[in-house]
């Protein structure tokens with residue numbers, strides 16, 4: 275349920291309404307827009323049918339949110355959410371590019387990749403220290419040591435850090451190092467993990483599951499928001515279809531639909547979406563043209579020796595060229611990179 279307040283509703287009126295909501299055993303989330311304030315009510319809302327809030331001073335109207343996701347919905351919050359990572363704003367006019375290797379491997383190698391992606395215009399470094407691998411025999415990541423290397427790369431370059439957490443037991447540790455915590459596609463519906471990152475104070479990048487609908491993606495984001503963390507960035511990283519020429523199939527329409535249905539920013543990962551180096555540039559361009567707020571791109575100086583996802587990693591020089599080309603597309607759609 276959302277409660278739309280009258281223009282100029284006073285603080286006292288708002289507090290009065292919030293107290294009433296609490297007394298009914300429901301939770302609330304206040305969204306202060308430029309135009310007016312909206313209160314989202316979460317919980318067993320049926321009680322509001324017998325306790326109509328319309329009669330409260332300051333209330334203009336009470337409306338049900340028809341979608342199963344509430345806090346995530348555009349109905350609940352009309353203005354775009356902009357996630358601010360120490361001055362890097364995801365969801366604003368500037369398109370944010372996150373780049374780096376699939377996995378953190380060696381310290382010096384990571385630092386050299388970080389320097390190169392930064393020089394080309396990336397503002398956030400990616401790199402997995404905990405890797406979700408299909409095979410238990412594949413490289414599983416360096417764990418805490420990898421997080422230390424990310425910290426060293428951050429100190430050396432000033433880039434913010436994005437890294438994945440796979441286990442509720444590691445959330446606290448990963449949150450110490452990461453500026454953005456990634457929930458990978460395979461964990462999109464790991465509800466305990468979602469609740470755990472919902473309790474921490476770090477922005478979360480939530481990747482769409484391999485076979486998840488957009489509604490399911492929104493419901494997963496709802497877990498994080500309803501646990502208290504509103505800083506969620508969605509990520510389209512391709513979904514499973516019958517097409518096997520690419521690793522996954524990019525759902526470009528997801529970009530426009532997220533924009534319509536939710537206030538959360540959406541970025542695109544062309545690397546995992548396609549699995550092919552040659553497709554990173556065209557899909558990145560399509561994503562920017564369609565309105566994505568950012569890109570997540572795998573870059574490696576020696577992709578042939580990479581411990582994971584070398585085939586989809588760009589060489590730094592190709593990344594640099596792509597960044598230049600993206601600048602022109604961003605400009606054409608009224609944005610910058």
Ligand code: PEP
Nearest residue numbers: 402458459460481511546
């Ligand atoms: C990744 O970004 O490192 C990754 C494993 O991606 P996904 O979860 O989208 O497969």
Ligand code: MN
Nearest residue numbers: 376572582583
């Ligand atoms: Mn990868």
